Amino acid sequence: MKPSLIATAAIFGSAVSAQAGGLDRSGQDIGILFEAGNRLELTFGGARPSLDGVENGSTGTTNTIGNIGETFGTLGAGLRYEVSPALALAVVVDQPYGSDIVYPGSPTGSALGGTTATVDTYAITALARYKFNDAFSMHGGLRYQEIAASVDLRGLAYGGLNGYRGEFDSDGAMGYVIGAAFERPEIGLRVALTYNSEITHDLPTRETLNGTPIAPPGVTEVSTPEALNLEMQTGIAADTLLFGSVRYARYSDTRVSPLAFDGAVDPTVPGSSITDIEDSTDYEIGIGRRFNDKFSGQIAVGFQSGGSDTLVSPLAPTDGAKYLSVGGSYKINDSFTLSGGVRYTRFGDAQAETGTPDTARADFNDNSAVSAGFKIAYTF
Helix, strand or coil, rough: CCCCCCHHHHHHCCCCCCEECECCCCCCCCCHHHHCCEEEEEEEEEEEECCCECCCCCCCCCECCCCCCCCEEEEEEEEECCCCCEEEEEEEEECCEEEEECCCCCCCCCCCCCCCCEEEEEEEEEEEEEEECCEEEEEEEEEEEEEEEEEECCHHHHHHCEEEEEEEEEEEEEEEEEEEEEEEEEEEEEEEEECCCEEEEEEEEEEEEEEEECCEEEEEEEEECCCCEEEEEEEEECCCEEEEEEEECCCCHCCCCCHHHHHHHHHCCCCCCCCCCCCCEEEEEEEEEECCCCCEEEEEEEECCCCCCCCCCCCCCCCCEEEEEEEEECCCCCEEEEEEEEEEECCCCCEEEEEECCCEEEEEECCEEEEEEEEEEEEE
8 A cells, every 4th residue: 555645845845935944845756767557646735834933132122023925726636657567758847936025114224124035836747667677676767957046134133234135036957866766565665766966047137236236237046955855665554655755955056146246245265155045854654545446545753953053044043843743545436646744844943144154043832834725636
């Protein structure tokens, strides 16, 4: 038995985009490759974060910061075609990364009021899987990805950069996926390891300060992280499956250093970045149960590693996370299956910092998010 297949972006991706664990929203899931037969999937999800804090007085203000996390939705699709018992092809469309952060308040009367961060992406991944035998297989393919972003730095915490805006227009670039799997179908065992390459984009860039250009239009090189996904499952009793995963993403290489911003932060040390995201590791373990021929359910818990300290970017004011998700899958008929679930995420406490050296400006404690999603699958 397989677990309920409810791995939509909203359920098993990060519930909120801006956090210590990076910008993940889909987890770059390629599970459709391991399904049977020809299959079409559509996924829909949404998340409602609650991210609020309080200024610590370092800028002379102690305002309460209302919710800065915008509600967002995600869409995804996948198509699998079985060429032969040994060879399967698939195409996956997803939104792998994203951010929707808006600080309420006045930039002249608060530490961070008016600061925003928006990141939009989509990706198309073409995949193939070849089974050497019932135990060993390899998979891989190419990924085309587009990304666009904008950032506003507002508030007294930014000093002379209060009023800075960076606009990064869309750019498309290619990466690749490669992996292998070991299976023992008679006990429901599968262990799959997948490497997702870094993808480097050259984003057309405009920088302004309070609406006035402060640099000629240019190009900013930005890389989305390389990542390694390890996914495991095994039967532990009749109609019962234990499953888990580990995802490591190398976000320390994701830096955004446009010309004027870099020079304003420290002209003597190039490479100052608007973003400051540490490498992250996400762990998940759960149990799936088939109750009858039509209905299956699952429950899972997860943990996201925090940073080396609680000082974080105002654009990512959390430090790690823990979550619980529950879901189910219902087989409508021989062709259609509907699955869905909900997830509650509790974020680690963090301090938003700016300046050189890093100076804490606000405390973000006891924050959380609720997300939900569903998938409809058609086999043919």
